[in-house]
Amino acid sequence: MNTAVYMDYNASTPIRPEAAAAVAAALAIGGNPSSVHGHGRAARRLVEDAREQVASAIGAPAAAIVFTSGATEANTLALRGSGRARLLVSAIEHDSVRHAVPGAEIIPVTPAGIIDLEALKALLASDSRPALVSIMLANNETGVIQPVAEAAGIAHAHGALAHSDAVQALGRIPVDVNALGVDLLSLSAHKLGGPAGVGALYRREGIALAAQLLGGGQERSQRAGTENVSGIAGFGAAAALVAGDLENARRLADLRNGLETKIKSVAPHAVLFGTGAPRLPNTVYVALPDISAETQIMTLDLAGVSVSAGAACSSGKVKISAVLSAMGAPADLARSAIRVSLGWASTPADIDRFMTAWTGLSARSLAA
């Protein structure tokens, strides 16, 4: 049994028991939802029930939900499928948005990590070709909540479509497609207690998208391929828990705020990112000057605490977080930033375990 403490919910959440049970039940049924026989009809029922559950979690009609293999595919379908000549994406988007098309135009963010709405207006006014604006609802590194409703209003005033990657938001803050006014919205099951490998794109009625996967015509010809029935059933079960998750958000915020207070008391020189803006209740993004994120993660891992780094190391080179760069954080500080993210199974004991391991590191930082 893994006794390590998991504090990396923004990377992926542990599966909720209800979602795991729904996956297992669907696997036991089997069948292809396109088949007309009883097994096929049972599989179809699971898919359509889950569609209702996912739709209702975001205030959408079931027919507006297209199931995909995850948010990466949902983002690709939204951005590539829109066929818009101009794609305007914020500087802090997930790579699956920033790299969905070559030549996307970048909307800058303020040092607090919030998109610059004036810059968005200027970009839209500078060119009249049809555009799509993509702004995430909450950032995966800082947790900063973006003014998506305002951005959607600006996009529409310029005749542009509005897309939002709401992967990190669902289950943590209310997500309502009508209140947000977006045309397209991406979701991923494994960020809210469902299984990985399944997600959805919300598509407002009347928005035409070019399918990116062609074949059997599933998902109203928006996404070919036999549906991942068990994954979709698990996604539906997790989405059905969203209302309860929102009630628990206060508990998470208390845990998170307590953690940040402890961090500041043992290491007043530590730098917390995103605190000057509205944030998700579960995310702490902290830099410990002079101690690399890699060292912190390895030390925490040895102590049985799983967190992630703001910087990614590939081929021996440390790549600084694009989010922190866009916020204008100095490179040295960005290299020492780690992200601690909490969720449905987090407890005060997890916070204590983290602090025990991290306090030793912070003492080394003071000595450095």
Ligand SMILES: Cc1ncc(COP(=O)(O)O)c(C=O)c1O
């Ligand atoms: C903000 C954001 N968008 C998209 C994705 C990609 O989601 P998926 O793993 O379902 O493809 C992630 C996952 O890391 C994410 O954090």
